[in-house]
Amino acid sequence: METPQKSPQISLELRGITKKFPGIVANESVDFDLREGEIHTILGENGAGKSTLMNMIAGLFPADEGEMRVFGEEVNFTNPRQAIEKSIGMVFQHFMLVKNHTVAENIILGQPGVVRLNLKEVHQQIREISERYDLFVDPEKKIQQLSVGEQQRVEIVKVLFRGARILILDEPTAVLTPQESEALYEIMQRMTKEKQSIIFITHKMKEVMALSHRITVLSRGKVMATLLRKETNPQKLADLMIGNLEAQDVVKVSEFLRKTVVEESTEVDSQSQNKQQKSGNLTVALKNIHAVNDLGHPALKGISFEIRSGEILGMAGVSGNGQPELTDVLSGLRPATQGTYQFEGTALKNPTVNEMIERGIGYIPEDRKKYGVSSGMSIAYNFLLRDFRNPEFCSHQLLKQANIFDYGQKKMEEFDIRAPSAKSQVGLLSGGNMQKVILAREISRPLSLLLASQPTRGLDIHATSFIREQICRARD
Numbered sequence: 001m002e003t004p005q006k007s008p009q010i011s012l013e014l015r016g017i018t019k020k021f022p023g024i025v026a027n028e029s030v031d032f033d034l035r036e037g038e039i040h041t042i043l044g045e046n047g048a049g050k051s052t053l054m055n056m057i058a059g060l061f062p063a064d065e066g067e068m069r070v071f072g073e074e075v076n077f078t079n080p081r082q083a084i085e086k087s088i089g090m091v092f093q094h095f096m097l098v099k100n101h102t103v104a105e106n107i108i109l110g111q112p113g114v115v116r117l118n119l120k121e122v123h124q125q126i127r128e129i130s131e132r133y134d135l136f137v138d139p140e141k142k143i144q145q146l147s148v149g150e151q152q153r154v155e156i157v158k159v160l161f162r163g164a165r166i167l168i169l170d171e172p173t174a175v176l177t178p179q180e181s182e183a184l185y186e187i188m189q190r191m192t193k194e195k196q197s198i199i200f201i202t203h204k205m206k207e208v209m210a211l212s213h214r215i216t217v218l219s220r221g222k223v224m225a226t227l228l229r230k231e232t233n234p235q236k237l238a239d240l241m242i243g244n245l246e247a248q249d250v251v252k253v254s255e256f257l258r259k260t261v262v263e264e265s266t267e268v269d270s271q272s273q274n275k276q277q278k279s280g281n282l283t284v285a286l287k288n289i290h291a292v293n294d295l296g297h298p299a300l301k302g303i304s305f306e307i308r309s310g311e312i313l314g315m316a317g318v319s320g321n322g323q324p325e326l327t328d329v330l331s332g333l334r335p336a337t338q339g340t341y342q343f344e345g346t347a348l349k350n351p352t353v354n355e356m357i358e359r360g361i362g363y364i365p366e367d368r369k370k371y372g373v374s375s376g377m378s379i380a381y382n383f384l385l386r387d388f389r390n391p392e393f394c395s396h397q398l399l400k401q402a403n404i405f406d407y408g409q410k411k412m413e414e415f416d417i418r419a420p421s422a423k424s425q426v427g428l429l430s431g432g433n434m435q436k437v438i439l440a441r442e443i444s445r446p447l448s449l450l451l452a453s454q455p456t457r458g459l460d461i462h463a464t465s466f467i468r469e470q471i472c473r474a475r476d
Contacts, residue, residue, distance in 0.1 A: 008035040010072070011166050011197040012057065012088075017066035019052055021428055023420025026052040028221045030066070034166065039188060039198045041208050044218035045241060045460045046432025047418055050201050051093060053218070054168050057199070058090040059083035070166070084110050089164030091155040093171040093201075093431060093458050094369045097143045104139040107158045129160050133187050135180075145294045147320040147366075152176065156184070167191065168199045171431075173207065174458040177318050185211060203460040205234045217241055280309035282345070283449055284330070289339035291325050299325040303339070307449065312475050324366060327451050331363050332356040344448060357386055362442035366453040368431070372438040375427030379419060380408025382426045383441050415440040416466065432463030439467060443474045450474055 012034040019027045027049045034040050042050050056063050059077035068075050070086045077083050083090075097106050104122050111117065126139040135153040143151060152172070159167060169188075173181040188198055188211060202208060208215060209229060217224040217240040224240040284307040293299040299322045307313050317323060328334030329341070335350040342348065343359060351359075365371035373382050384404060388394055393404050408422030415436045419429060426437055435455065442450060452471060456464040 008037060010034070011036050011070070012199075013069040014053075014057075015067050017053065017056065017063045017068070019049075019056060019061075019064055023424065024428070025221050027056075027063075030218075030221075030223055032216060032223065032226070034197045034199060035213075036197055037192045037195045038213040039192060039200050039211050041200045041202065041212040041215045042218060043202075043208060043215055043237060043241065046463050047220075047430035048218040048241075049221035050218055051170060051430070052221075054090060054170055054199065054201065057083065058088060058168060081110055084162065084164075087163075087165035088168070089159035089162055089166070090168040091152075091159055091170060091172050093174070095151045095155055097151060097154060099144040099370075100142060102140055102142050103137050103146075103154050103157075106143060106154060107139075107161050111162070125161065126157060129157050133157075133160065133183060135183075141295075147324055149176065149180075149318075150320050153180075156187075160187075164196070166197050166199070168201075170201045171203070171458045172200075173202065173204065181207075203458075205237070208237070209234065283307050283309050283343070285340075285342040287340045289326075289329060289341065290337045291329050291334055292337060293325055300329070300336075309448070310475060312471070323453065327363070327365075327453050330356075330449070330451055331361055360446055360448035362445075362447045362450040364435075364438055364442060364450070364452040364455045366457070368434055368438055369427075373426045373434060375425065377426060378405075378408070378423045379412065379417065379426050379429075379437055380405045380422035382437050383408050383411055383422075383444070385441065387445065411440045411444065415470070432459045435459060435463065435467060439470055443470060447474065 010033050012032075014030055014032040017027055017030040017032075018025070030049075030053060032053075042053070044050050055061060056077070057068070059080040059082050062076060062078055068077070070088070073086075075082070075086060077086075098109070101109075104119060104126055107126060108117055108122055123139040126137065130136050130153075133156075135157050137146075137150060137153050137157055143154065146154070152174075156172065172184060176184065185207075188200070191198060192213075200207075200211060212229045214226060214228055215232060215237065216226045217237060219241060227236075284305075286306075287304045289300055289303040290298065291300040303322075303326065305313065315323065315326070325334060329336050332351045332353040332355060340347060341351075343351075343356075348355075369375065374385065381404070384390070384393055384407075388399070393400050393407070405422045411417070412419065412422055417429075417433050417436045417440070419433065426434060429437065439455070450471070455471065456467050459467065
């Protein structure tokens with residue numbers, strides 16, 4: 001007689017979890033459980049409530065209603081330390097790192113007995129973890145000196161260093177190369193074999209179907225279904241994702257999902273692909289540009305290229321190989337140490353940021369929260385960060401509030417930004433809506449050049465399609 005298999009232990013259980021913000025119900029009566037040794041994927045559009053739910057599990061803020069149990073014990077986290085003590089670790093989509101501290105200092109923050117830790121031993125442990133999982137980070141570097149991709153690696157190493165039994169990964173592959181993503185997949189599989197539990201948030205359907213044991217679909221803060229991977233398929237998941245959307249959104253989203261959700265087609269949109277591009281006048285000409293990074297080490301070595309009006313120039317490369325320094329040089333944030341920079345026929349010598357804004361440069365930064373928005377300000381004010389001196393919005397050094405918020409509401413409707421009003425804090429928006437705020441601000445004024453660094457990082461397929469469409473319109 002066969003011995004019946006034991007049901008996996010429940011690592012985490014949520015019942016009736018509700019969280020509200022002013023004008024927004026982020027999560028409504030959410031039921032969810034995570035089993036020992038499983039990868040449980042949370043799937044949903046930007047703004048579906050995924051990050052809010054994870055933030056409550058990680059102790060960043062409490063739920064308004066409902067209960068949470070960790071390994072059978074009821075908990076009510078009021079701060080992240082309590083979650084860490086219960087073996088919960090989270091890799092955030094928007095990194096939770098202290099910028100002016102080193103990698104090692106960030107990794108040991110929150111550790112018990114941190115004062116007694118030997119920093120040299122910590123450095124060695126970090127290097128061992130980095131080498132073991134191919135997550136190469138320098139423990140002595142400061143966070144502010146790292147690219148977004150390198151900061152992502154620090155977050156992953158930090159969780160591995162703490163030995164979490166419940167691991168939350170919020171869009172962990174958004175900035176990783178395919179090779180780095182494959183390495184992360186192997187790490188995740190190894191963790192589950194060691195009875196660790198993983199909550200995995202991703203918009204990549206290929207990852208969902210390859211890695212998940214179970215999948216929970218969220219839409220507008222509500223759980224639509226929890227399914228076993230072997231009992232579902234991408235189309236069914238897509239239908240659940242749009243099941244709670246407003247009628248006018250369903251047609252747009254379902255059509256795009258039909259084309260891309262399975263990720264089997266690599267075709268570029270036919271209208272964009274077949275449209276004959278007409279290049280215009282020379283906008284930018286770089287010749288033999290050299291620049292150093294924040295440490296004074298060479299970052300750009302003899303970069304030369306041209307961009308003409310009506311063109312989109314794509315630049316590819318592994319994160320941390322000079323992309324931030326190049327956009328800094330083009331936007332006036334960083335001086336070139338050698339070479340020539342011509343903009344619309346004018347030779348520039350280490351121009352300032354204000355000069356480049358006046359010349360018509362727009363900038364969508366790689367890290368939207370750090371450089372793209374002022375999180376504590378309203379959506380309407382963020383639209384005008386480059387345009388407060390416009391007479392339409394300012395008179396005799398006094399802001400015309402009515403005009404500002406009317407303009408903000410108009411842009412929200414034009415760019416499909418979902419929030420209660422233009423007075424809402426931009427820091428409360430989902431990643432996709434925050435990126436739309438930045439895009440609206442940058443392309444709603446006369447432009448000669450738009451710098452877009454990782455503009456669709458961490459966005460769902462609907463928001464990604466919208467951003468690409470708007471960039472193509474700006475080109476035309």
